[in-house]
Amino acid sequence: xxxxxxxxxxxxxxxxxxxxxxxxxxxxxxxxxxxxxxxxxxxxxxxxxxxxxxxxxxxxxxxxxxxxxxxxxxxxxxxxxxxxxxxxxxxxxxxxxxxxxxxxxxxxxxxxxxxxxxxxxxxxxxxxxxxxxxxxxxxxxxxxxxxxxxxxxxxxxxxxxxxxxxxxxxxxxxxxxxxxxxxxxxxxxxxxxxxxxxxxxxxxxxxxxxxxxxxxxxxxxxxxxxxxxxxxxxxxxxxxxxxxxxxxxxxxxxxxxxxxxxxxxxxxxxxxxxxxxxxxxxxxxxxxxxxxxxxxxxxxxxxxxxxxxxxx
Amino acid sequence: xxxxxxxxxxxxxxxxxxxxxxxxxxxxxxxxxxxxxxxxxxxxxxxxxxxxxxxxxxxxxxxxxxxxxxxxxxxxxxxxxxxxxxxxxxxxxxxxxxxxxxxxxxxxxxxxxxxxxxxxxxxxxxxxxxxxxxxxxxxxxxxxxxxxxxxxxxxxxxxxxxxxxxxxxxxxxxxxxxxxxxxxxxxxxxxxxxxxxxxxxxxxxxxxxxxxxxxxxxxxxxxxxxxxxxxxxxxxxxxxxxxxxxxxxxxxxxxxxxxxxxxxxxxxxxxxxxxxxxxxxxxxxxxxxxxxxxxxxxxxxxxxxxxxxxxxxxxxxxxxxxxxxxxxxxxxxxxxxxxxxxxxxx
Numbered sequence: 002x003x004x005x006x007x008x009x010x011x012x013x014x015x016x017x018x019x020x021x022x023x024x025x026x027x028x029x030x031x032x033x034x035x036x037x038x039x040x041x042x043x044x045x046x047x048x049x050x051x052x053x054x055x056x057x058x059x060x061x062x063x064x065x066x067x068x069x070x071x072x073x074x075x076x077x078x079x080x081x082x083x084x085x086x087x088x089x090x091x092x093x094x095x096x097x098x099x100x101x102x103x104x105x106x107x108x109x110x111x112x113x114x115x116x117x118x119x120x121x122x123x124x125x126x127x128x129x130x131x132x133x134x135x136x137x138x139x140x141x142x143x144x145x146x147x148x149x150x151x152x153x154x155x156x157x158x159x160x161x162x163x164x165x166x167x168x169x170x171x172x173x174x175x176x177x178x179x180x181x182x183x184x185x186x187x188x189x190x191x192x193x194x195x196x197x198x199x200x201x202x203x204x205x206x207x208x209x210x211x212x213x214x215x216x217x218x219x220x221x222x223x224x225x226x227x228x229x230x231x232x233x234x235x236x237x238x239x240x241x242x243x244x245x246x247x248x249x250x251x252x253x254x255x256x257x258x259x260x261x262x263x264x265x266x267x268x269x270x271x272x273x274x275x276x277x278x279x280x281x282x283x284x285x286x287x288x289x290x291x292x293x294x295x296x297x298x299x300x301x302x303x304x305x306x307x308x309x310x311x312x313x
Numbered sequence: 314x315x316x317x318x319x320x321x322x323x324x325x326x327x328x329x330x331x332x333x334x335x336x337x338x339x340x341x342x343x344x345x346x347x348x349x350x351x352x353x354x355x356x357x358x359x360x361x362x363x364x365x366x367x368x369x370x371x372x373x374x375x376x377x378x379x380x381x382x383x384x385x386x387x388x389x390x391x392x393x394x395x396x397x398x399x400x401x402x403x404x405x406x407x408x409x410x411x412x413x414x415x416x417x418x419x420x421x422x423x424x425x426x427x428x429x430x431x432x433x434x435x436x437x438x439x440x441x442x443x444x445x446x447x448x449x450x451x452x453x454x455x456x457x458x459x460x461x462x463x464x465x466x467x468x469x470x471x472x473x474x475x476x477x478x479x480x481x482x483x484x485x486x487x488x489x490x491x492x493x494x495x496x497x498x499x500x501x502x503x504x505x506x507x508x509x510x511x512x513x514x515x516x517x518x519x520x521x522x523x524x525x526x527x528x529x530x531x532x533x534x535x536x537x538x539x540x541x542x543x544x545x546x547x548x549x550x551x552x553x554x555x556x557x558x559x560x561x562x563x564x565x566x567x568x569x570x571x572x573x574x575x576x577x578x579x580x581x582x583x584x585x586x587x588x589x590x591x592x593x594x595x596x597x598x599x600x601x602x603x604x605x606x607x608x609x610x611x612x613x614x615x616x617x618x619x620x621x622x623x624x625x626x627x628x629x630x631x632x633x634x635x636x637x638x639x640x641x642x643x644x645x646x647x648x649x650x651x652x653x654x655x656x657x658x659x
Contacts (some may be wrong), residue, residue, distance in 0.1 A: 045476065047502045154592075155359070184531050189575040189586040196585070211504045214534065220581040240520040255509040257534035259556040259576055260653055264537040269509050 008072065008173060008205050009035040009058065015066035016050070016057050027053045029164040029229040030067075032286065035173075040199065042220035042237070044213060044252065050229040051209045053260075055175040056310040058207070059094055060085070090120060093166035097178035099158030102313050103150040105118040109136075113165045120169070139194060156187035163194065167202075175207045182216060192219060217241060222292075225249045228274075231286075235293040243312055245305045246295055248272045277301070318349040320525050321370065321409075321493060323429045326383035326393070328549075329364055337596050339365045341549040341604075342383070347493070350521065352526040354557075356538040356572070357546030357628040360593055365404065366546070367495045369393070370527075372401035372410045410491035416478035420470040426481045430454070431466060435490040447557045450616030456521065457514050474566040476507035478512060489520055494518075495527045500535060512538055522528055533576060537561060542629070545569050548594050548604035555630030564646065565624075565632040567612075575650045587649065603634065611636065611644045 016028040017046050028050045035041045045051045056070055058078065069077040075307045077174045092222050093116075095103035103112055111302045116241040122129075134142040138159040150158055159179060166174055167210055176195070196219065198204060210216055215239055216223055224234040225248065233246040251272035258264050260286055277284070289302075289309055291293050328340035339362045348351055354648035368374050371384060372395055385392040387408070395401055395549045400429060413419045419637040421429055441449075447466070454462035457480040470478055479499060486494060496515065500508035516539065519526055528539055536543055536557070543560040546566065553566040564570055574587035575580070591608040594600050602608070606616035615621075615635050624637035636644055 044505060141410060155432075185533065185572060186358060186575045186589045188587045189577070191579075192577065193585045193588060213505060215577045218577040218586070230422060255506045256539055257505075257508070257532070258580055259537050259561065259573065261537045261561055267538075269513065272506075303609045 004035040006023075007034045007132050007281055008037040008051070008074075009207075010070040011058075011067070012070070013037075013067035014054070014064060014069065016053050016062050023256065024221070026065075027067055027229050028057065030228070031153055031226075031231050032067075033224055033231065033234060035205060035207060037205055038199075038203055039221040040208055041220055042208045042210065042216045042223040043226055044216055045209060045226035046211060047274050048228075049226045052177055053210075053229075054226075055177055055207060055209050056096070059092060059175060060088065068264075088118070089095065089116075091172045093169055093171040093175060093178045094223070095162050095176040098182050099155060099162050100150070102162060103129075103158060105150050105247045107149075108146065109148055109161055112150070112306060113146070116165065116169050131168055132164075135164040138198070153189075155183055156190055159183060161177055163198075167198065172202070173205045173207070175209070177188075177209045179208075181212060195219070213252060217255050225252060227272075230296060232296045233294065239290075239293055243256060243293075243309060245289060245293075245309055246297075247276065284305040295297050316394070319346045320349040320387070321347040322384075323366075323369075324384040324386070326366070326369065327381050328362075328369060328378055329381045330375070330378045331389070331395075332377065332509075335597055338599075339378070339466045339549050340369075341600070343549070343551050345544065345551060345554070347527065349527060350519075350523060350525055351541045352539050353630075354528040354530060354540035354543045355546055355551075356530060356533055356536060356543055358531055358593065360596075361546040364497055367497065367527055367529060368413075370495065371405045371411060371491070372398075372409070373405075383389065399428060402603075402643050405431070406486075406489040406491065408491055409493045409495065410486040410489055411495045411497060412479075412482055412486055412499050414501050416475060416482045416502070419482055420478060422442060422470050422613040425467050425469055426453075426473070428453075429469075429481075430485050430488050433485050437489055439637045441644040444524060448612075450484075450488065454481075456482070456487070456518065458510070459484075469489075474507075475503055476510060479503065479507075479511055483514060483518060487522055487524075490522070493527060495523045495528045495529070496533070501532075508535070509538075515539065533561075533572060534578065545572065548600065549596060550604065550633065552605065552634070553632040555626070555632075559627065559630040563626070563630070564650065565626055565630075566605075566634045567609045567630075567644075570647050570650060573653065574647055576616060579649050579652055605652070613641060 012032050014028055015026060017026045019025050043054060043290060053062060057064050062283045063076045068077055105224045110132055114128050117128060117131060123180040128173045132146050136143055136145060141160055180191050183191060184312040207298055208220055221239050222236050227248045233249045236281050239306055244253050256293055284296050284298045286296050287295055289303045289305060295305060321341060321632055323345045325342045325344055327342055344365060355363045369380055380393045383393060422504055427450055430453060431446045432448045449461045451466055454465060457476060459465050478635040500511050518524060520549055528538055532535055540557045542556050544551045547568050552570050564573060571589045577586060580586045589608055594604050602618050603616040603621055613635050619656045621633045621635045623631040623633055625631045635641055
């Protein structure tokens with residue numbers, strides 16, 4: 002990962018819902034880059050806009066401002082039909098609730114291959130072969146193709162969801178809380194599977210979640226988002242070692258630790274937005290250190306910088 | 314916790330479900346003493362029977378489920394013998410209350426939250442006037458940390474966020490003045506920050522109203538914060554029980570090891586996370602020996618033949634595994650679990 006090749010470049014992205022009086026800005030002036038082959042995490046509470054970012058890249062939500070570049074090509078707003086088709090194939094999504102995201106009236110065979118059929122003509126034989134291959138890849142038996150989703154356990158359903166994404170031979174997968182609905186031991190299996198697939202196929206992941214302990218394990222870099230604004234972005238271990246923004250600190254302090262002694266001595270930090278004084282001195286996206294960015298105004302940035310230097 | 318007063322005692326409870334003629338044994342001879350004023354966590358994967366077991370405490374089993382064996386002693390009465398809903402009404406809510414996972418589904422969307430709390434107070438105390446009940450309800454709302462309770466009293470569930478709704482549910486449960494509060498995955502649907510807040514509220518309520526809390530979860534990380542004791546369930550049986558420190562720092566059952574090892578907090582980046590091989594047993598068939606044996610790499614021959622009894626590790630800690638038998642070969646805990654002790658904030 003020495004030479005970092007930018008796969009997705011998001012510039013000043015704004016996503017808004019509603020019009021005029023009811024206008025709500027879900028994602029506000031967000032910029033970041035995702036490198037090829039990495040796992041990029043977006044963490045935040047519900048309602049912070051983390052899912053919206055993923056959906057904007059998928060072209061499910063239209064963007065109000067800014068650009069999304071994929072391999073250097075602009076993919077938001079109006080684009081040509083052929084590019085649209087290309088994007089549909091190369092960017093795939095894995096959803097949170099495997100029960101809700103699978104068509105319960107369709108057999109696995111159809112669910113997994115639906116995307117292929119949309120892409121162009123394909124023979125029945127070839128389709129079946131591709132389904133078998135995709136199921137094998139996620140550790141399911143080929144016979145499962147003739148079954149319905151309700152016949153599977155939660156972990157298996159999530160594997161079907163992954164197979165559905167894989168069959169398109171994507172480059173980039175957006176995983177929206179893919180494991181938060183699963184049991185601890187199943188969670189581990191799905192995480193291992195995602196990790197293996199990334200190594201084998203050189204996939205790039207955008208991982209959206211609220212559970213930081215999982216994020217620490219799987220991601221290379223993390224962006225912390227609060228109310229539609231990314232407040233801090235850094236490499237995962239760097240972020241855990243030196244969280245600077247008060248919201249990041251609050252989020253980290255809330256992680257449940259599987260250690261009763263540490264839990265008893267833990268102090269919970271609470272983030273209050275009113276602690277910032279942004280009326281005159283507007284916050285900016287500042288570079289704290291190489292690959293460590295933070296949202297702060299000039300006064301705050303000086304304080305962060307000082308604390309950061311003394312902490313290292 | 315020196316004076317241990319048993320508040321509820323389950324003895325060899327067995328629960329069976331009739332699914333179109335097929336019999337499923339969901340709970341297999343579980344015995345458990347719950348002490349007054351403690352927080353007991355029941356941990357297990359989905360399908361392990363943790364919810365079903367606690368539902369027997371207040372008669373909330375589905376119609377096709379019955380307690381086929383055993384006793385549930387509460388206040389000198391055997392709850393397992395209760396047949397009619399009228400008998401249960403004395404227990405449900407008043408003595409043993411329950412908080413569910415999804416706060417939106419447990420609240421009535423057509424009634425203001427204030428009225429829902431008043432409703433609970435009036436069931437307990439039929440003669441109380443509305444204004445008095447209202448004052449009391451506002452008190453409960455501020456107890457669970459809802460700001461401006463007077464204004465919030467009139468609002469409806471949809472006007473609250475997920476975390477606030479869960480606080481309201483807690484307020485309703487407490488309004489009945491129960492002795493035991495069963496929390497069935499109360500924070501699973503919530504964010505990490507909100508989860509931490511709800512856990513704090515539960516702890517405060519426990520102190521203030523001297524509750525006994527039974528906390529059901531699948532996430533061991535949450536438990537470290539709240540529990541005094543932990544019971545680990547697998548395939549309808551409590552396979553290990555001990556104080557929180559004992560379960561985390563000195564687990565004995567291979568299933569507990571596996572559960573602890575598969576936490577992402579213990580994962581080393583780039584390496585695979587630990588996973589448990591195989592699937593949980595089929596509860597439609599009779600289970601021979603130790604239910605975990607087929608998935609257990611340390612399984613002994615006897616594990617497949619005879620069901621292990623409880624082996625005492627200490628006064629408070631016991632586990633159902635033949636590995637604790639004096640004749641068993643020495644098997645060391647997986648190394649990964651040792652790392653738990655070094656795991657501190659950040």
